[in-house]
Amino acid sequence: MEANGAPEERDDTVLLAMVAQGDTAALEELYRRHSAWLFARLMRRCNDSDVVVDVVQDTFVTVWKDARRYRGAGEVAAWLWGIAFRRMVSRLRSRKDVVLLPEWDTSGLGGRSPAAEDEVLLGVEYGDLAGALRRLSPEFRLVVQAVVLDGLTTKEAGRLLGVREGTVKTRLHRARAQLRGALTDPQEGWR
Template identity: 35%
Template sequence: MLLNQATPFFDDEHATDADDLRLLRRVADQDKQALAQLYRAYHGRLARFLNRFTRRPDLIEEVINDTFMVVWQKAGAFRGDARVSTWLMGIAYRVTLRALRDGSFRYQEFAADFEGEAVEPFVDHEQADWIDKGLRKLSPEQRLVMELAYVMGHSLEEIAQITESTVTTVKARMFHARVKLRNVMPMLAGVTGDER
């Protein structure tokens, strides 16, 4: 484990990307305290993101720790083309894909967990169930871009950086996801073609 699990996590402690950039520069200079601050600032956010891939806390912690090992090694290579948060999410995404390829967790587990995750807590449980059923009809790639955009609030450019794809690919995945949702959501709600 990279850091002591007893370390408290304060997601809202960091204020701006400029603060994150200063921390990252200190990490590039091998400042362990700066790495610990960045870890505390992003642990919860990365855990929520990774929970979309698996619900196993041990795997989530492993990926987060591997992510911060990469941050420790590559902080000096950060070009500043994106926000620090986008760069970190991209690293976590790639570490997750590598873990999937290496068999750290099976794809079936990944897909099952990914499909079963509710987008966000709703007061209306029927609506939440309906939306969740619709999202389960999407491919993992389509669902990921929809959640990154609509739940986590990332721009198309940020999603492209996180997923290491082009903006055109992100737009295509979102387009196909919307078309699929438009076709399946009425059926899931029990609405027939005559009622629409």
């Protein structure tokens, strides 16, 4: 406790380590800190709030079970988003009545076909792109995840990853070049 009687503010990494030790209060604190923005970001991608609520809950159940898997690379928030997004994609694979919305069209109206980005997002765990993403260095992969897959600005990604905005831009540029090379010529992309 701090001098004013308020509980000491703990870093997300500390809380996650506490969750790995079975501390339910630490899990509750992570939920309080992160569930609202996870819900908001997922709602920008899905037209069914019930699915989004389930995905957020599934995310924190996964955190409870798998907190020890966090490797400390990047921010806890980015790790949580990765879990949430994979849960969303998994949930939507079996549901034809739920639509993964483009970031810019949250209404679900207009009859537009999915944006290329959204088709990539749905297939990101499979095929050539998934393999190419896995072969990126962790620093490059985190930047691609934050900016391309999660839709953060370079400034937001820098804050999330704890690096300068210029570093995010440089890493993103290099990652795109590696991905482009790997997808056009798998042998050339990693030289």
